[in-house]
Amino acid sequence: MGLDDKIDNAAEKMGGKAKEATGRATDDERLEAEGRMDQTKADLKQAGEKIKDAFKKE
Numbered sequence: 355m356g357l358d359d360k361i362d363n364a365a366e367k368m369g370g371k372a373k374e375a376t377g378r379a380t381d382d383e384r385l386e387a388e389g390r391m392d393q394t395k396a397d398l399k400q401a402g403e404k405i406k407d408a409f410k411k412e
Contacts, residue, residue, distance in 0.1 A: 367396035
């Protein structure tokens with residue numbers, strides 16, 4: 355996984371956490387759910403990058 359990918363995934367995850375917290379604080383269920391979805395997408399991207407890295411090492 356490249357450093358740029360790690361930074362992008364971390365930024366997306368942090369943005370998702372911020373959205374989720376904002377949604378929770380303002381009782382905006384849609385925003386809260388959107389934040390959780392952004393975090394999940396970032397986690398899936400990170401997992402995909404780890405799988406690609408594992409195949410590159412072989």
